[in-house]
Amino acid sequence: xxxxxxxxxRQWLGTVAAGAATTAMGAPAVAxxxxxxxxxxxxxxxxxxxxxxxxxxxxxxxxxxxxPFRSIQTSVPGLNICELLPKCAKQMHHLAIVxxxxxxxxxxxxxxERIQRGDPKNRGVVYPYFGSAVxxxxxxxxxxxxxxxxxxxxxGGFVYKDAGFLGPKYGALALGDxxxxxxxxxxxxxxxxxxxxxxxxxxxxxxRYAAERRREFTEANSxxxxxxxxxxxxxxxxxxxxxxxxxxxxxxxxDLGRHMLLARRMLEAGVRFVKVNSYxxxxxxxxxxxxxxxxxxxDQAFAAMVEDLAERKMLDNVLVVAMSEFGRTPRINxxxxxxxxxxxxxLVMGGCGLKKGAVIGKTNDKGSYVASEEHDIxxxxxxxxxxxxxxxxxxxxxxxxxxxxxxxxxxxxxNEVLA
Numbered sequence: 001x002x003x004x005x006x007x008x009x010r011q012w013l014g015t016v017a018a019g020a021a022t023t024a025m026g027a028p029a030v031a032x033x034x035x036x037x038x039x040x041x042x043x044x045x046x047x048x049x050x051x052x053x054x055x056x057x058x059x060x061x062x063x064x065x066x067x068p069f070r071s072i073q074t075s076v077p078g079l080n081i082c083e084l085l086p087k088c089a090k091q092m093h094h095l096a097i098v099x100x101x102x103x104x105x106x107x108x109x110x111x112x113e114r115i116q117r118g119d120p121k122n123r124g125v126v127y128p129y130f131g132s133a134v135x136x137x138x139x140x141x142x143x144x145x146x147x148x149x150x151x152x153x154x155x156g157g158f159v160y161k162d163a164g165f166l167g168p169k170y171g172a173l174a175l176g177d178x179x180x181x182x183x184x185x186x187x188x189x190x191x192x193x194x195x196x197x198x199x200x201x202x203x204x205x206x207x208r209y210a211a212e213r214r215r216e217f218t219e220a221n222s223x224x225x226x227x228x229x230x231x232x233x234x235x236x237x238x239x240x241x242x243x244x245x246x247x248x249x250x251x252x253x254x255d256l257g258r259h260m261l262l263a264r265r266m267l268e269a270g271v272r273f274v275k276v277n278s279y280x281x282x283x284x285x286x287x288x289x290x291x292x293x294x295x296x297x298x299d300q301a302f303a304a305m306v307e308d309l310a311e312r313k314m315l316d317n318v319l320v321v322a323m324s325e326f327g328r329t330p331r332i333n334x335x336x337x338x339x340x341x342x343x344x345x346x347l348v349m350g351g352c353g354l355k356k357g358a359v360i361g362k363t364n365d366k367g368s369y370v371a372s373e374e375h376d377i378x379x380x381x382x383x384x385x386x387x388x389x390x391x392x393x394x395x396x397x398x399x400x401x402x403x404x405x406x407x408x409x410x411x412x413x414x415n416e417v418l419a
Contacts, residue, residue, distance in 0.1 A: 049282030100361020143270025353387025378408025
């Protein structure tokens with residue numbers, strides 16, 4: 001069995017086709033795209049392990065569980081966030097905070113998937129991650145680049161499992177450490193003519209193979225070759241030497257800074273959905289030093305991104321989300337850490353379709369529970385889709401004749417944050 005996160009390009013090409021046969025036992029899953037042209041994009045920043053809401057978007061200084069950090073004023077009058085986020089504080093007039101998240105799973109194994117899949121009602125199918133859903137519903141756009149690119153530390157490859165029942169064609173192209181897929185470029189020993197001849201031969205073989213098999217078993221393989229060809233034309237996207245030195249300093253020379261700067265370039269190139277991962281946020285011990293080290297790096301890179309998108313007039317078209325699988329416990333444990341806490345936590349988002357400077361919901365004075373209307377991940381999926389111009393009340397997946405909602409039927413959008 002292949003590892004989803006450790007595929008080189010050769011494995012990528014072979015595994016996607018194999019994945020089609022293993023994930024599509026029924027008829028193909030088809031979701032209608034919106035009728036109107038949609039040029040919306042998404043930046044999804046995933047802080048894996050659990051960002052502490054008390055050390056970020058919902059500080060409770062001078063309270064029983066507040067911790068040692070102060071709160072500071074932001075560019076939105078009356079809105080305070082933690083002092084570890086001074087650069088984000090200056091950008092809050094572009095953003096919105098939801099402080100009323102109350103989800104269910106307090107383990108990473110369940111929480112990561114539930115949050116990124118939107119937790120629709122269980123219908124015996126594996127739902128797609130948000131990136132795969134956007135890739136399917138909105139398509140690759142005019143850029144013809146891979147619609148779902150994931151920039152992450154460590155290994156890369158094609159992560160077909162993100163696509164769930166949609167089929168591997170809608171998986172994530174993961175750029176390990178922000179590097180392009182291995183063997184992306186045509187070797188110098190192979191001439192352009194030879195490369196064309198080989199691809200013509202492959203296409204003939206693909207057509208013969210597809211003639212006697214279901215479309216869902218074969219389309220992913222052709223799709224991957226097509227995406228690889230588009231990436232070959234845009235190898236310049238990966239050339240870090242062309243980044244302006246001042247931008248490198250602004251975003252930070254740490255992994256998250258480098259990856260966020262690459263994400264900006266991908267968005268500028270027209271990639272539909274860009275996910276950026278940061279690891280190490282699971283602060284069960286020494287929380288205040290741990291979050292105190294990580295949050296300033298996030299603050300630097302994320303604030304620079306928001307500032308640049310705003311200056312480039314891109315925020316009207318780019319939905320920006322930064323979140324984890326849950327928050328951290330208000331109570332501080334014996335190791336000076338905070339444990340997993342899905343009962344009351346926060347996220348920040350902004351951009352297309354959202355109100356600027358909004359604050360939705362609140363927690364009690366200790367930060368232990370939501371003191372307003374609670375919002376689960378299903379509410380966020382409804383909200384994000386609406387912000388992107390996709391109405392979950394009008395659009396659904398068609399899984400071989402089985403209609404499936406694109407967002408949890410028991411939830412609704414958070415209208416207070418929608419523009």
